[in-house]
Amino acid sequence: MFRIDTGSGVPVYRQLIQQVRRDVMLGRVHPGDQLPSLKEVVEALAINPNTVVKAYGELEHEGLVVRRQGVGTFISPTVPALPLASPPGLLNSLLRWIRRAEAAGMSTEQIRALVDVALDEDFEDESPLTHDGGVA
Protein backbone atom coordinates (compact mmCIF):
# COMPACT_ATOMS: atom_id res chain seq x y z
CA MET A 1 0.00 0.00 0.00
CA PHE A 2 1.03 3.57 -0.58
CA ARG A 3 2.62 6.05 1.78
CA ILE A 4 1.99 9.75 1.50
CA ASP A 5 4.35 12.50 2.55
CA THR A 6 2.50 15.81 2.52
CA GLY A 7 4.60 18.94 2.60
CA SER A 8 7.29 17.22 0.53
CA GLY A 9 6.52 19.47 -2.41
CA VAL A 10 5.60 16.50 -4.58
CA PRO A 11 1.85 16.45 -5.33
CA VAL A 12 0.05 13.49 -3.79
CA TYR A 13 -1.01 11.99 -7.14
CA ARG A 14 2.65 12.14 -8.27
CA GLN A 15 3.70 10.29 -5.13
CA LEU A 16 1.25 7.50 -5.94
CA ILE A 17 2.55 7.28 -9.51
CA GLN A 18 6.18 7.25 -8.37
CA GLN A 19 5.52 4.47 -5.88
CA VAL A 20 3.86 2.22 -8.46
CA ARG A 21 6.69 2.91 -10.92
CA ARG A 22 9.30 2.20 -8.29
CA ASP A 23 7.60 -1.03 -7.20
CA VAL A 24 7.49 -2.22 -10.80
CA MET A 25 11.11 -1.32 -11.39
CA LEU A 26 12.30 -3.00 -8.24
CA GLY A 27 10.30 -6.13 -9.04
CA ARG A 28 8.07 -5.77 -5.97
CA VAL A 29 5.01 -6.09 -8.17
CA HIS A 30 4.62 -8.08 -11.36
CA PRO A 31 2.52 -8.00 -14.52
CA GLY A 32 -1.01 -9.03 -13.63
CA ASP A 33 -0.79 -8.00 -9.98
CA GLN A 34 -3.83 -6.04 -8.81
CA LEU A 35 -3.49 -2.52 -7.46
CA PRO A 36 -5.52 -1.62 -4.38
CA SER A 37 -9.00 -0.41 -5.31
CA LEU A 38 -9.99 3.24 -5.20
CA LYS A 39 -12.03 2.58 -2.04
CA GLU A 40 -9.17 0.76 -0.33
CA VAL A 41 -6.70 3.55 -1.00
CA VAL A 42 -9.10 6.29 0.10
CA GLU A 43 -9.98 4.43 3.27
CA ALA A 44 -6.41 3.54 4.16
CA LEU A 45 -4.88 6.97 3.54
CA ALA A 46 -7.89 9.28 4.02
CA ILE A 47 -7.03 11.04 0.78
CA ASN A 48 -9.22 12.62 -1.86
CA PRO A 49 -10.52 9.96 -4.30
CA ASN A 50 -9.99 12.35 -7.23
CA THR A 51 -6.26 12.19 -6.48
CA VAL A 52 -6.23 8.41 -6.75
CA VAL A 53 -8.33 8.49 -9.93
CA LYS A 54 -5.88 10.96 -11.43
CA ALA A 55 -2.85 8.84 -10.50
CA TYR A 56 -4.35 5.59 -11.81
CA GLY A 57 -5.52 7.37 -14.95
CA GLU A 58 -2.05 8.64 -15.65
CA LEU A 59 -0.51 5.23 -14.99
CA GLU A 60 -3.00 3.75 -17.44
CA HIS A 61 -2.14 6.45 -19.99
CA GLU A 62 1.53 5.53 -19.60
CA GLY A 63 0.67 1.89 -20.22
CA LEU A 64 1.94 0.77 -16.83
CA VAL A 65 -1.47 -0.46 -15.65
CA VAL A 66 -4.66 -1.65 -17.30
CA ARG A 67 -8.17 -1.15 -15.98
CA ARG A 68 -10.75 -3.86 -16.31
CA GLN A 69 -14.24 -2.48 -15.94
CA GLY A 70 -15.85 -3.70 -12.75
CA VAL A 71 -12.85 -5.85 -11.80
CA GLY A 72 -10.00 -3.55 -10.89
CA THR A 73 -6.68 -2.08 -11.91
CA PHE A 74 -3.77 -4.38 -12.75
CA ILE A 75 -0.10 -4.04 -13.59
CA SER A 76 -0.02 -4.27 -17.36
CA PRO A 77 0.95 -7.67 -18.76
CA THR A 78 3.03 -5.89 -21.37
CA VAL A 79 5.13 -4.10 -18.78
CA PRO A 80 8.78 -4.96 -19.46
CA ALA A 81 9.91 -7.55 -16.95
CA LEU A 82 12.91 -5.61 -15.73
CA PRO A 83 12.65 -1.99 -16.84
CA LEU A 84 15.81 -1.19 -14.88
CA ALA A 85 17.78 -2.69 -17.74
CA SER A 86 15.23 -2.47 -20.47
CA PRO A 87 15.92 0.62 -22.54
CA PRO A 88 19.55 -0.41 -22.97
CA GLY A 89 20.84 3.03 -23.85
CA LEU A 90 19.44 4.57 -20.71
CA LEU A 91 21.89 3.25 -18.15
CA ASN A 92 24.84 3.96 -20.46
CA SER A 93 23.77 7.51 -21.10
CA LEU A 94 23.29 8.01 -17.37
CA LEU A 95 26.81 6.67 -16.72
CA ARG A 96 28.22 8.98 -19.38
CA TRP A 97 26.40 11.87 -17.77
CA ILE A 98 27.76 10.99 -14.34
CA ARG A 99 31.32 10.78 -15.70
CA ARG A 100 30.91 14.23 -17.22
CA ALA A 101 29.68 15.57 -13.91
CA GLU A 102 32.61 13.98 -12.08
CA ALA A 103 35.05 15.33 -14.66
CA ALA A 104 33.62 18.77 -13.96
CA GLY A 105 34.61 18.28 -10.33
CA MET A 106 31.19 17.54 -8.86
CA SER A 107 30.93 15.44 -5.73
CA THR A 108 28.48 12.53 -5.40
CA GLU A 109 26.34 14.72 -3.14
CA GLN A 110 26.24 17.50 -5.69
CA ILE A 111 25.33 15.10 -8.48
CA ARG A 112 22.52 13.70 -6.38
CA ALA A 113 21.28 17.21 -5.61
CA LEU A 114 21.31 18.03 -9.31
CA VAL A 115 19.28 14.92 -10.10
CA ASP A 116 16.78 15.94 -7.41
CA VAL A 117 16.48 19.39 -8.92
CA ALA A 118 15.91 17.87 -12.36
CA LEU A 119 13.24 15.53 -10.99
CA ASP A 120 11.52 18.39 -9.19
CA GLU A 121 11.44 20.27 -12.45
CA ASP A 122 10.20 17.23 -14.29
CA PHE A 123 7.12 16.61 -12.17
CA GLU A 124 5.80 19.89 -13.49
CA ASP A 125 5.90 18.46 -16.96
CA GLU A 126 2.39 17.79 -18.15
CA SER A 127 3.34 15.11 -20.63
CA PRO A 128 4.03 11.90 -18.72
CA LEU A 129 5.56 10.35 -21.82
CA THR A 130 8.68 12.46 -21.64
CA HIS A 131 9.28 11.24 -18.13
CA ASP A 132 11.34 8.15 -18.78
CA GLY A 133 13.47 9.66 -21.49
CA GLY A 134 14.45 12.66 -19.41
CA VAL A 135 17.96 11.51 -18.59
CA ALA A 136 19.19 10.75 -22.08
Add this chain to the structure above:
Amino acid sequence: MTSALAAESLGRRYRRDVWGLRECTIQVPAGRVVALVGPNGSGKTTLLNMAAGLLAPSTGTVQVVGASPQKRLDRIGYVAQDAPLWPRLRVEDVIEIGRCLNPLFDARMALDRIRQLGIPTRARVNSISGGQRAQVALTLVLAKHPDLMLLDEPMANLDPLARREFLTSMFASCMDTGTAVLFSSHVVAELERICDYLIVLRRGRVSLAGDVDELRRTHRVVTGPIGWRSSDSRRVINEWSGGGRTNALVRSGSSPSTGPGLEEAAPTFDELVLGYLEEDEPARQEALT
Protein backbone atom coordinates in the same frame (compact mmCIF):
# COMPACT_ATOMS: atom_id res chain seq x y z
CA MET B 1 -21.26 20.01 -17.51
CA THR B 2 -23.21 22.18 -15.08
CA SER B 3 -21.11 23.50 -12.20
CA ALA B 4 -21.97 22.23 -8.75
CA LEU B 5 -21.64 25.83 -7.60
CA ALA B 6 -21.34 28.98 -9.69
CA ALA B 7 -21.08 32.50 -8.31
CA GLU B 8 -21.04 35.60 -10.49
CA SER B 9 -19.99 38.94 -8.99
CA LEU B 10 -21.53 37.65 -5.78
CA GLY B 11 -21.47 40.10 -2.88
CA ARG B 12 -23.01 40.63 0.51
CA ARG B 13 -23.06 43.92 2.36
CA TYR B 14 -23.79 43.81 6.07
CA ARG B 15 -23.87 47.51 6.85
CA ARG B 16 -23.16 50.57 4.81
CA ASP B 17 -19.59 50.09 3.51
CA VAL B 18 -19.13 46.84 5.40
CA TRP B 19 -18.89 43.98 2.93
CA GLY B 20 -18.70 40.36 4.04
CA LEU B 21 -17.96 39.32 0.47
CA ARG B 22 -17.67 41.20 -2.79
CA GLU B 23 -17.13 40.53 -6.48
CA CYS B 24 -16.88 36.80 -5.93
CA THR B 25 -16.83 34.90 -9.22
CA ILE B 26 -16.11 31.19 -8.96
CA GLN B 27 -17.07 27.92 -10.59
CA VAL B 28 -16.89 24.66 -8.67
CA PRO B 29 -17.01 21.71 -11.09
CA ALA B 30 -19.10 18.67 -10.12
CA GLY B 31 -17.40 16.07 -7.96
CA ARG B 32 -14.55 18.28 -6.80
CA VAL B 33 -13.37 18.67 -3.22
CA VAL B 34 -12.79 22.36 -2.67
CA ALA B 35 -10.95 23.92 0.25
CA LEU B 36 -12.09 27.40 1.21
CA VAL B 37 -9.23 29.10 3.00
CA GLY B 38 -8.91 32.55 4.54
CA PRO B 39 -8.32 34.40 7.79
CA ASN B 40 -11.18 35.08 10.21
CA GLY B 41 -13.59 37.58 8.70
CA SER B 42 -12.48 36.96 5.13
CA GLY B 43 -15.95 35.90 3.98
CA LYS B 44 -15.87 32.10 4.14
CA THR B 45 -19.04 31.69 6.17
CA THR B 46 -20.78 34.45 4.21
CA LEU B 47 -20.07 32.56 0.98
CA LEU B 48 -21.22 29.25 2.44
CA ASN B 49 -24.42 30.80 3.81
CA MET B 50 -25.30 32.31 0.45
CA ALA B 51 -24.55 29.03 -1.34
CA ALA B 52 -26.83 27.26 1.15
CA GLY B 53 -29.65 29.72 0.47
CA LEU B 54 -29.60 31.00 4.05
CA LEU B 55 -28.42 34.48 3.16
CA ALA B 56 -29.60 36.66 0.29
CA PRO B 57 -26.91 38.20 -1.94
CA SER B 58 -26.61 42.00 -2.03
CA THR B 59 -25.08 41.83 -5.51
CA GLY B 60 -24.58 39.21 -8.19
CA THR B 61 -25.90 35.67 -8.37
CA VAL B 62 -25.17 32.24 -6.97
CA GLN B 63 -26.34 28.97 -8.51
CA VAL B 64 -26.24 25.38 -7.35
CA VAL B 65 -26.40 22.86 -10.21
CA GLY B 66 -27.80 25.53 -12.48
CA ALA B 67 -30.53 26.98 -10.27
CA SER B 68 -30.85 29.26 -7.26
CA PRO B 69 -30.04 27.58 -3.92
CA GLN B 70 -33.68 27.96 -2.81
CA LYS B 71 -34.72 25.70 -5.68
CA ARG B 72 -32.02 23.18 -4.82
CA LEU B 73 -32.43 22.81 -1.07
CA ASP B 74 -32.95 19.06 -1.38
CA ARG B 75 -29.66 18.78 -3.32
CA ILE B 76 -27.59 20.77 -0.83
CA GLY B 77 -26.17 19.45 2.43
CA TYR B 78 -24.95 22.08 4.86
CA VAL B 79 -23.16 21.60 8.15
CA ALA B 80 -22.68 24.90 9.94
CA GLN B 81 -19.79 25.58 12.30
CA ASP B 82 -19.75 23.37 15.41
CA ALA B 83 -22.36 21.07 13.83
CA PRO B 84 -25.38 22.56 15.65
CA LEU B 85 -28.05 19.98 16.56
CA TRP B 86 -30.84 20.13 19.11
CA PRO B 87 -28.97 19.09 22.25
CA ARG B 88 -31.87 17.44 24.11
CA LEU B 89 -33.03 15.22 21.26
CA ARG B 90 -32.02 11.60 20.90
CA VAL B 91 -29.85 10.69 17.92
CA GLU B 92 -32.67 8.57 16.42
CA ASP B 93 -35.08 11.52 16.72
CA VAL B 94 -32.66 13.76 14.84
CA ILE B 95 -32.61 11.18 12.06
CA GLU B 96 -36.42 11.00 12.12
CA ILE B 97 -36.64 14.77 11.75
CA GLY B 98 -34.28 14.54 8.81
CA ARG B 99 -36.58 11.94 7.24
CA CYS B 100 -39.70 14.07 7.76
CA LEU B 101 -38.14 17.25 6.38
CA ASN B 102 -36.41 15.80 3.32
CA PRO B 103 -38.40 13.86 0.73
CA LEU B 104 -35.29 12.10 -0.60
CA PHE B 105 -33.84 11.34 2.83
CA ASP B 106 -32.30 7.87 3.12
CA ALA B 107 -33.20 7.06 6.75
CA ARG B 108 -32.06 3.45 6.53
CA MET B 109 -28.60 4.51 5.34
CA ALA B 110 -28.44 7.13 8.10
CA LEU B 111 -29.27 4.66 10.88
CA ASP B 112 -26.93 2.00 9.47
CA ARG B 113 -24.16 4.53 9.39
CA ILE B 114 -24.77 5.72 12.95
CA ARG B 115 -24.70 2.11 14.19
CA GLN B 116 -21.56 1.33 12.19
CA LEU B 117 -19.83 4.22 13.89
CA GLY B 118 -20.86 2.80 17.27
CA ILE B 119 -22.95 5.83 18.21
CA PRO B 120 -25.87 4.87 20.48
CA THR B 121 -29.09 5.85 18.69
CA ARG B 122 -30.97 6.30 22.00
CA ALA B 123 -28.39 8.73 23.40
CA ARG B 124 -29.19 12.40 23.59
CA VAL B 125 -27.14 14.71 21.36
CA ASN B 126 -25.65 16.57 24.34
CA SER B 127 -24.35 13.33 25.85
CA ILE B 128 -22.23 12.14 22.91
CA SER B 129 -18.71 13.34 22.11
CA GLY B 130 -17.88 16.23 19.76
CA GLY B 131 -16.55 13.79 17.19
CA GLN B 132 -19.75 11.73 17.34
CA ARG B 133 -21.85 14.89 17.07
CA ALA B 134 -19.93 15.92 13.95
CA GLN B 135 -20.55 12.44 12.54
CA VAL B 136 -24.30 12.69 13.25
CA ALA B 137 -24.42 16.08 11.51
CA LEU B 138 -22.48 14.66 8.57
CA THR B 139 -24.80 11.65 8.45
CA LEU B 140 -27.85 13.93 8.16
CA VAL B 141 -26.20 15.55 5.17
CA LEU B 142 -24.95 12.33 3.55
CA ALA B 143 -28.40 10.73 3.80
CA LYS B 144 -29.67 13.35 1.35
CA HIS B 145 -27.15 12.11 -1.24
CA PRO B 146 -26.59 15.77 -2.08
CA ASP B 147 -24.97 17.21 -5.21
CA LEU B 148 -23.20 19.81 -3.09
CA MET B 149 -21.97 19.56 0.48
CA LEU B 150 -21.14 22.78 2.30
CA LEU B 151 -19.11 22.26 5.44
CA ASP B 152 -18.04 25.14 7.65
CA GLU B 153 -14.90 24.08 9.51
CA PRO B 154 -16.23 20.58 9.87
CA MET B 155 -13.18 19.17 11.59
CA ALA B 156 -12.49 21.85 14.15
CA ASN B 157 -12.46 20.28 17.61
CA LEU B 158 -12.10 16.73 16.27
CA ASP B 159 -9.20 14.55 17.38
CA PRO B 160 -7.01 12.96 14.66
CA LEU B 161 -8.93 9.68 14.69
CA ALA B 162 -12.31 11.41 14.43
CA ARG B 163 -10.96 13.64 11.64
CA ARG B 164 -9.91 10.58 9.74
CA GLU B 165 -13.31 8.90 10.15
CA PHE B 166 -15.00 12.12 9.10
CA LEU B 167 -12.85 12.40 5.97
CA THR B 168 -13.26 8.80 4.85
CA SER B 169 -17.07 9.17 5.24
CA MET B 170 -17.01 12.36 3.22
CA PHE B 171 -14.86 10.81 0.49
CA ALA B 172 -17.07 7.71 0.34
CA SER B 173 -19.99 9.99 -0.49
CA CYS B 174 -17.93 11.74 -3.17
CA MET B 175 -17.23 8.34 -4.74
CA ASP B 176 -20.79 6.98 -4.46
CA THR B 177 -22.82 10.06 -5.32
CA GLY B 178 -20.33 12.29 -7.13
CA THR B 179 -20.96 14.95 -4.52
CA ALA B 180 -18.95 18.16 -4.77
CA VAL B 181 -17.67 19.43 -1.43
CA LEU B 182 -16.91 23.00 -0.42
CA PHE B 183 -15.40 23.13 3.02
CA SER B 184 -13.70 25.85 4.97
CA SER B 185 -10.66 25.24 7.13
CA HIS B 186 -7.92 26.99 9.04
CA VAL B 187 -5.61 24.00 9.11
CA VAL B 188 -3.57 24.46 5.94
CA ALA B 189 -1.26 21.53 6.70
CA GLU B 190 -3.93 18.88 6.26
CA LEU B 191 -5.57 20.33 3.16
CA GLU B 192 -3.09 18.94 0.67
CA ARG B 193 -4.37 15.40 0.97
CA ILE B 194 -8.01 16.48 1.11
CA CYS B 195 -8.71 19.03 -1.61
CA ASP B 196 -8.13 19.11 -5.35
CA TYR B 197 -9.47 22.62 -5.81
CA LEU B 198 -8.56 25.69 -3.83
CA ILE B 199 -10.25 29.01 -3.10
CA VAL B 200 -8.39 31.61 -1.03
CA LEU B 201 -10.38 34.52 0.37
CA ARG B 202 -8.82 37.72 1.67
CA ARG B 203 -10.81 40.59 3.11
CA GLY B 204 -13.99 39.49 1.40
CA ARG B 205 -12.44 38.96 -2.01
CA VAL B 206 -11.30 35.90 -3.93
CA SER B 207 -7.53 36.14 -4.25
CA LEU B 208 -6.97 32.68 -5.72
CA ALA B 209 -9.23 29.97 -7.17
CA GLY B 210 -8.40 26.93 -9.24
CA ASP B 211 -7.36 23.32 -9.61
CA VAL B 212 -4.52 22.63 -7.17
CA ASP B 213 -2.22 20.87 -9.63
CA GLU B 214 -2.84 23.58 -12.21
CA LEU B 215 -2.03 26.28 -9.64
CA ARG B 216 1.21 24.54 -8.73
CA ARG B 217 2.13 24.44 -12.39
CA THR B 218 1.44 28.12 -12.92
CA HIS B 219 3.44 29.34 -9.92
CA ARG B 220 7.08 29.27 -8.97
CA VAL B 221 9.12 29.87 -5.87
CA VAL B 222 12.27 31.77 -6.80
CA THR B 223 15.04 31.74 -4.23
CA GLY B 224 17.93 34.18 -4.23
CA PRO B 225 20.43 35.93 -1.97
CA ILE B 226 19.06 37.97 0.95
CA GLY B 227 17.60 41.21 -0.28
CA TRP B 228 17.10 39.94 -3.80
CA ARG B 229 14.17 41.59 -5.59
CA SER B 230 12.37 40.28 -8.59
CA SER B 231 12.74 42.67 -11.49
CA ASP B 232 10.88 40.69 -14.13
CA SER B 233 7.36 41.46 -15.19
CA ARG B 234 5.89 38.37 -13.63
CA ARG B 235 3.81 39.25 -10.69
CA VAL B 236 5.29 38.61 -7.28
CA ILE B 237 2.61 37.33 -4.94
CA ASN B 238 4.57 37.28 -1.74
CA GLU B 239 8.10 37.06 -0.46
CA TRP B 240 9.75 35.85 2.68
CA SER B 241 13.22 35.19 4.06
CA GLY B 242 14.59 32.08 5.63
CA GLY B 243 17.82 30.13 5.82
CA GLY B 244 19.86 33.11 4.64
CA ARG B 245 17.86 33.36 1.41
CA THR B 246 15.03 35.47 0.09
CA ASN B 247 12.16 33.55 -1.48
CA ALA B 248 9.42 34.86 -3.71
CA LEU B 249 6.22 33.22 -4.83
CA VAL B 250 5.64 34.36 -8.40
CA ARG B 251 3.21 33.61 -11.18
CA SER B 252 5.19 31.79 -13.83
CA GLY B 253 5.54 33.44 -17.21
CA SER B 254 7.27 32.75 -20.48
CA SER B 255 10.73 33.88 -19.44
CA PRO B 256 12.49 31.80 -16.80
CA SER B 257 13.89 33.94 -14.02
CA THR B 258 17.51 32.97 -14.23
CA GLY B 259 20.22 35.09 -12.73
CA PRO B 260 23.27 34.75 -10.56
CA GLY B 261 22.36 32.73 -7.49
CA LEU B 262 18.71 32.34 -8.39
CA GLU B 263 16.93 29.02 -8.13
CA GLU B 264 13.44 28.14 -9.19
CA ALA B 265 11.10 25.39 -8.04
CA ALA B 266 7.43 24.54 -8.00
CA PRO B 267 5.78 25.79 -4.82
CA THR B 268 4.76 23.33 -2.15
CA PHE B 269 1.06 23.36 -1.32
CA ASP B 270 1.73 25.34 1.86
CA GLU B 271 3.89 27.91 0.07
CA LEU B 272 1.09 28.47 -2.42
CA VAL B 273 -1.63 28.89 0.21
CA LEU B 274 0.40 30.93 2.67
CA GLY B 275 1.74 33.07 -0.17
CA TYR B 276 -1.78 34.12 -1.10
CA LEU B 277 -2.91 34.46 2.50
CA GLU B 278 -0.13 37.00 3.04
CA GLU B 279 -0.57 38.70 -0.32
CA ASP B 280 -1.03 42.48 -0.34
CA GLU B 281 0.09 43.01 3.21
CA PRO B 282 0.61 46.80 3.06
CA ALA B 283 4.20 46.76 4.30
CA ARG B 284 5.24 44.18 1.78
CA GLN B 285 3.44 45.61 -1.20
CA GLU B 286 5.67 48.68 -1.17
CA ALA B 287 8.84 46.65 -1.11
CA LEU B 288 7.79 44.51 -4.04
CA THR B 289 6.65 46.97 -6.68
